Amino acid sequence: MTDVGDQLPDDLASAHAMILAERAARREAEAVAARAQAVNSHSDALIARLRLEIEKLRRDIHCSRSERKARLLEQMELQLEELEADASQWKVIQTVREKFSCRECEKIAQPPAPFHVTPRGFAGPNLLAMILFEKFGQHQPLNRQSERYAREGIDLNLLTLADQVGACTAVLKPLYELIEAHVLAAERLHGDDTTVPILAKGKADAGRIWTYVRDDRPFGGTSPPAALYYASRDRRQEHPERHLKTFSGILQADAYGGYNHLFKVARHPGPLTQALCWSHARRKFFVLADIATNAKRGKKAAAISPAALEAVKRSDALFDIEREINGLSTGERLARQQQDSRLLVDELEAWLRSERTKLSRSSPVTEPIDYMLKRWEGFTSFPDDGRICLTNNATERALRGFALGRKSWLFAGSDRGADLAAFMATLITTAKLNDIDPQAWLADVLARIADMPVSKIDELLPWNWKAKKAAIAAAA
Structure with a gap:
């Protein structure tokens, strides 16, 4: 067993320097921990205020009028905020389905393909919900939507969008009824x-x-x-x-x-x-x-x-x-x-x-x-x-x-176009009457309705959907 005294330096000055260094290291560790705790405690507030980007505008730190270019002393910061928007963020979600075979029985196993509203469909539930809500909730015709998507680099022609709308209404019919x-x-x-x-x-x-x-x-x-x-x-x-x-x-x-x-x-x-x-x-x-x-x-x-x-x-x-x-x-x-x-x-x-x-x-x-x-x-x-x-x-x-x-x-x-307008107005207006976001509700419904038993479809009705979301949020 080593004596603690053997680790101490012989001269008093070196011992004093060691103590000061240890104290400085401890203070730095405490400061790092405090900053981490502050970041964690404020993360929710930052998320709630969208994404905050901080840009500091600095000029030369030396005075241009002083003969000796005296160094300027920082007094305060004045903050200005402006709301900005980025273009729509598009992404492709690739689902990999692994296929396996058994050497003994030669049986092939593969997980089922994810549900799409249209057969071999390519549009995800959030995109479909946006198309539906833009057309029937915000009254933007499909040709205008197609033009907007084209400006963002996405080729979705009018016929393609119309097919997606028709497929969605067929899937959502049980909720309408x-x-x-x-x-x-x-x-x-x-x-x-x-x-x-x-x-x-x-x-x-x-x-x-x-x-x-x-x-x-x-x-x-x-x-x-x-x-x-x-x-x-x-x-x-x-x-x-x-x-x-x-x-x-x-x-x-x-x-x-x-x-x-x-x-x-x-x-x-x-x-x-x-x-x-x-x-x-x-x-x-x-x-x-x-x-x-x-x-x-x-x-x-x-x-x-x-x-x-x-x-x-x-x-x-x-x-x-x-x-x-x-x-x-x-x-x-x-x-x-x-x-x-x-x-x-x-x-x-x-x-x-x-x-x-x-x-x-x-x-x-x-x-x-x-x-x-x-x-x-x-x-x-x-x-x-x-x-x-x-x-x-x-x-x-x-x-x-x-x-x-x-x-x-x-x-x-x-x-048929008038009937589709009445059909979607039923869903969107009912969602609004129950104080929920129609687009978010439609996206969740389109993602889940294929796996829902017929006996549980009523769980996706706006008022039941809202109650379940509230219960999950309260339990979290």
Whole structure:
């Protein structure tokens, strides 16, 4: 055993130098450990703020004005940040499948090939999700996508992209059918439609996109929201009759006559309850009472109608109550509607009928008054049912994408094209209603759906997918 004293130097100066060197080494080791710990603790914050690139701008460290070129003393750093974007990052993922054979039995073994949406497909789930969301969520036609990809050095022609879209919709059909069943099982639906031109020989037909939205949140329902879309080449009443043939409950919609058969007693499996939209009715009065808009018309401004202004004020009182009870349970909503809304509705009816007797047929206020009084039963069903809302704004929001998108893609090239638009709108809008990123959801679904048993496909529905992701994140 070696004595520690044998390792010490003979002179005191050398011993002192050794101690100082040991202390310096210890401090350096502690500093390295502290820096490593700091980097680890801040890594999440750096990732959250995207990728931070630090560039230091330095000038000459010696003063140019000093005769002796005195060295400058550093005082502080001023930091400036700007947001920058790189071009899309493309990559090829190569999967190697090893093949083995047995010398004794000559049996050959090889792992199965990964699933592709198209047979012998080349596009990965993230690329497919981007194509779908760009076309149906951001309303970028496939030819524009193809041009953009070409600028980035990727050759994906229009026909190739169209094939990918068709293959994806075939794979995603089970999810569409599950969403369809979920929507049509609702107690109450919002319904509406909008125009989408569909090409025909030498012309374009005024096609329609129909939507039905299930959203139970305004009356405290716990079922997840969802939207369902259909396409047709015209607006005949047979279309909503076919769409809603299995539905029974409340239909909140506008006064389109094609819905009328749905409210008849003879309908199977029973008449629907009609609930008309107060926003439509109020809007007709508001146009005649819009002081700000009239002021912009200058000399062409029409006189503000006192009757229209009064109708708007009375309607607003009902909307104030609706905002206060939004999200409450059906019973709580019904109690408030019976207590307050019913009285306001009765007073409004009496006032409208009184005003109508004072107006001539040529008066502009006559039309909105007649619009309401002829459909008064549909407008006044809400005080007797806590599930009914005042407006049909849920479907108007659901159709806003088509209203904006048709300015970009102008028309549907065929009935199949319109059907595909309705199909994908069902998936994308339902994802948005459940507060999830549609593109991320589609990418994950396309990557997993091939390996999912039919009995577990419902796990990929937006609301179930979101819940599972949240559970995994909480457990991590």
